[in-house]
Amino acid sequence: MDYKKLILEALKYRERAYAPYSKFKVGAAVIMEDGKIYSGCNIENASYGATNCAERTAIFKAVSEGGKTIKAIAIVGDLHNYTYPCGICRQVIEEFSDYSTDIVLAKNENDYIVKNFGEILPGAFSKKDLN
Secondary structure (H helix, E strand, O other), X not given: OOOHHHHHHHHHHHOOOEOOOOOOOOEXXXXXXXXXXXXEEOEOOOOHHHOEOHHHHHHHHHHHOOOOOXXXXXXXXXXXXXXXXXXXXXXXXXXXXXXXXXXEEEEEOOEEEEEEHHHHOOOOOOHHHHO
């Protein structure tokens, strides 16, 4: 899969981040099973618990439009280091993916690494655990 388009979307949305408190901007873009791309940014709040991460913003947009399965997600935060999704975002990614889903961690469109979901959240708690 060519990840550059996905990374460029994440970079574009990183610039839209509302991060007046942490000053840490994050952009994310997911490509769903139907090939559609949905993007999001982090949106902070003075009540920190009301803050929403870029990954969840993109995923929730996708699911609200009918998407159910993530093929890949690109995440761009710090432009000098790879930014991994937080624990809550990893749990949300798990809900709409499987262990082979590609997690693209990018500094820019030319400098990125790809992990599969199983590498960043082994032994995830899932809907299978509720049966």
